[in-house]
Amino acid sequence: MAFRCFSSLGAGKNTLVFRQLFDCVSSTYTYLLGDATTKKCILIDPVLELARRDFQLIKELNLKLIYAVNTHMHADHITGSGHLKRLSGCKSIISKHSGAEADILVTEGDYIDFGNHKLRVLNTPGHTNGCCTFCFEEHGMAFTGDALLIRGCGRTDFQEGDAATLYNSVHQKIFALPDQTLLYPAHDYNGLTVTTVDEEKRLNPRLTKSLHDFVHIMDNLKLGYPKQIDKALPANKVCGLYNLPEELKDGLS
Ligand SMILES: N[C@@H](CCC(=O)N[C@@H](CSS)C(=O)NCC(=O)O)C(=O)O
Numbered sequence: 001m002a003f004r005c006f007s008s009l010g011a012g013k014n015t016l017v018f019r020q021l022f023d024c025v026s027s028t029y030t031y032l033l034g035d036a037t038t039k040k041c042i043l044i045d046p047v048l049e050l051a052r053r054d055f056q057l058i059k060e061l062n063l064k065l066i067y068a069v070n071t072h073m074h075a076d077h078i079t080g081s082g083h084l085k086r087l088s089g090c091k092s093i094i095s096k097h098s099g100a101e102a103d104i105l106v107t108e109g110d111y112i113d114f115g116n117h118k119l120r121v122l123n124t125p126g127h128t129n130g131c132c133t134f135c136f137e138e139h140g141m142a143f144t145g146d147a148l149l150i151r152g153c154g155r156t157d158f159q160e161g162d163a164a165t166l167y168n169s170v171h172q173k174i175f176a177l178p179d180q181t182l183l184y185p186a187h188d189y190n191g192l193t194v195t196t197v198d199e200e201k202r203l204n205p206r207l208t209k210s211l212h213d214f215v216h217i218m219d220n221l222k223l224g225y226p227k228q229i230d231k232a233l234p235a236n237k238v239c240g241l242y243n244l245p246e247e248l249k250d251g252l253s
Pocket residue numbers: 026074075076146152153154155156187189223224225226227228
């Protein structure tokens with residue numbers, strides 16, 4: 001099992017615990033956000049095979065997991081939400097527009113609270129209907145899922161992908177955040193970890209183009225289908241509410 005773990009932040013009364021965790025198989029970032037005062041924490045986009053790693057870290061940091069949050073219904077890996085529910089008793093969260101089931105369904109304007117902190121939910125569809133960006137305004141951070149990747153964006157050629165919708169989501173919602181907002185994506189395929197609104201407004205090779213040119217780019221990406229899509233989509237549609245089939249339990253403890 002290969003994984004990396006980066007960075008922590010925080011000072012002051014409402015101390016934030018922050019970790020950026022990586023799955024080398026699907027190049028997925030999982031984010032641990034915790035409140036050192038109340039000990040409550042959440043995970044954004046946990047990966048099934050690394051749920052035990054994430055839970056172990058949470059225990060080591062003396063935190064209590066309350067939510068396994070999903071930016072959307074991923075096609076390239078199975079969410080760790082279900083396994084984490086069994087390990088920790090947390091609840092699963094996903095957008096009400098995702099078509100997936102979860103303990104809690106959210107939409108634009110909702111807040112996800114953990115202790116003294118809260119994330120504001122923005123609907124940023126286009127890669128899928130249920131894609132959300134979670135804004136952490138207090139710390140000038142946002143978790144963009146697959147809507148905006150560093151110098152890229154989520155593909156729009158399956159699920160409910162729609163390039164024009166994605167373009168509008170990024171321009172009207174994500175690029176409307178303050179320029180210095182730190183943007184944390186759900187994936188990176190080039191070893192990068194974080195970007196800013198300002199950087200992507202200036203440097204994103206797709207999203208600096210006109211809508212017309214963006215749609216043309218997205219229609220011609222010619223990416224191979226994600227290797228795990230056939231098992232990921234059915235499993236993620238229930239977002240950890242039910243027991244995993246036996247064949248998906250290999251290697252889990
Ligand atoms: N090779 C990977 C899948 C890579 C991929 O398609 N990534 C998606 C996000 S996960 S559905 C994407 O939107 N990529 C955009 C891009 O420009 O790369 C696998 O087999 O899982």
